[in-house]
Amino acid sequence: MPEIKVLDSTLYHEDQGEGVPFVFLHGNPASSRIWRAVLPGVAAPGRRLLAPDLIGMGRSGRPDVPYRFDDHARYLDAWFDALGLDEVVLVGHDWGGALAFDWAARHPGRTRGVAFLETFVRPLDSAELGDGPRARAELIRSAEGETLVLDKNILLETAFTGGVLHPLSEEERRPYLEPYPTRESRRPLLQWARSQPIDGDPADVVERISAYGKWLATTDEVPKLLLTFDSSPTLLITEAMAAWCAGNIAGLQTEHCGPAGHHAPEDSPHAIATAIATWATRQGL
Template structure:
């Protein structure tokens, strides 16, 4: 079966729109009216991972916008631009194209990594951030070098460094993506359903998506030993003064709860961290009610 990006335009109560930003075209699913909350998905997913939060945020009086990151879903898939500085510029440019002046940025997994970077790299558009299943990049970086259990959990990162092989694995028969979804989810839960796993496998099989997804992780690993990575790490030591919410699943087997609980995040403003019981890595879908409750409570307490 031939797949094209239109498969990412899944019908629902949201509206699909395309915005020009940072030299590319980005797809955004949008629902509701009010203050903007921009949602950034993780790997190996696309905007649809936020479908439960779109509805809850819209009902609570927010304009919820879930974008496909560069290289994913129905967004453009250029050959370059998968470093975090470019990702932060993408997000800021999308916000400006949506008409948002300052917004709350919420990310999951790799999207959480980008969300953490926003107050430092794009402070003028960032009102507050929430990160699900991802501690501050410097905390994750330290654990990846010093904690043997987190290093073992990072084994997939090594596999993604190989040329061509991961792209082939991610696009042939959908087995790679479906296996990751099941291995990283809580063993006590029932997520993902066969239909959900198939949807993500098909989205990863879209032309150029697997390569783009791998490029994010190639940059994050290889840049640790290059000047661009050193500069990024130095910049990320800047204290974060906007409010921060961090949520983590107690059964996360890829970014370990012990890593998420490590101190060291340079947060100088209001900071909350909560452990979500019974959930693995994919919090927005494994524990939508708990995530929605925490998110809405936190949003409601943000300074106006």
Template sequence: MRSATVEVRGSWLHYVEVGAGDPVLFLHGNPTSSYLWRNVIDEVARAGWRCIALDLIGMGGSGKPILDYRLVDHLGYVEAFIDALGLSDLTVVGHDWGAVIALDHARRFRSRVRRVAFMEGHLHAIDRWSDLDEGSRELFQRLRTPGVGEQLIIQENFFVEEVLPAGILRTLSQEELDAYRAPYRDPAARLPVWRWPQEIPIEGVPADVAAIVTANQAVLADPELPKLLLHATPGAVIGPAEVAWCREHGRALTIVDIGPGTHFLPEDRPAEIAAALSEWLGLPLL
């Protein structure tokens, strides 16, 4: 596995790469990094693909420029990264916010995206706070309360220390947890982690994120773009209701249940994800 950086937009993005063949770009969410995919990409590479796992700007080993770290910032940096590497005939695989980015890129750059796979990402804006279960509603209202969210995430590193382990069925080893802590030892480096909960589109706020998530539904309905939804039981962001919606409204969509899991599925089900991806990637294009 090769580790490298590429200069984009006055900063740099770090990525790891393994294998040869048509490119498969893996995108993570909050508060993870390319490390999330470590137990997935080797297996997919062995099936004959060039696997590239990116650290989003401000996260993992990528640069930390002065930004707001909003979704639109990440979209621009991922676009610049793909341009810098000259990637085409591309498959994009996304988890969490990486899934939103993957679907957005497929929608805006259809000519260079051949397939999209996604898991545990926002497929719909949330109409009302009351649509969230009580625990999630209380948590995200706290995280979006000025002063409270900053204390929890920036000062106490709440997402790495609490949210990440709680979203994994197994127990992370000390080495694994330290790898996730490494980019955020300095509280000042935790701004991107704090920003992501503010970006969840709830009751139309933020409006631009709600619009992007809603527009991405056109990708799910595209009958000519192969897509793969990987979901677990019980899931978290994508639970039974979202899976049912995808079965009804998705086109050219393969849906695979990978077994028990909540949110950070590549930590609990890496072998199942790699197997499902390898099989799906080997299918003929539409």
């Protein structure tokens, strides 16, 4: 699959089909691999399906950058431009959803639609988090969090066992683990984990989310699809958050896809693919 030069590094991406570009953006600590069982169900004549590995993640390059939100956005911008992608349908999970919103808000004339799941639709207040998620966020931002993520590799060791309803086997998890054999290789994962927009911090991320929030609230002409799930304490989009989306995001359709954990493409890839494909066809995308 293609690996292309972007800025001072390279981005790897899956690429199949021809036509309207559907761009699938993954989150932390995943890679384009998380879409492997979703893509076949969205594939159709007239659609080009692309799924990049974010910079510093998966099979993409590892430049010497801090791996903050702005860094990921810059490299993604260069990737979109290098491929000449316009009239794009974006699909984002976790931080991939936030990056999709951010790109769409900054490139309104190039966005046809956005589908999203388990992502950040607005900044969070610690009071609305459960005790477990709040404690985990505080731990990750502490000095001990650096040891847990960089030395003990806790994010990758738990994401696909505890963040899903159906834990992946060691063999199934291996492709997710292999790109991060060293302490330094895991720094992008730590930075993402510390970037959750809670109580106004980190300020740069809250600013980006607030900016794309205005776009989400005012663009009736751009169809949007929220995929929701149930039965897991790890879900980011709860019933309350889904209700907030319904009242604050313009042009939104919500589709419930049944039981899944936060890393829902591993639990419910076929339901996700069917929902996206049906929505895209209905919207003429």
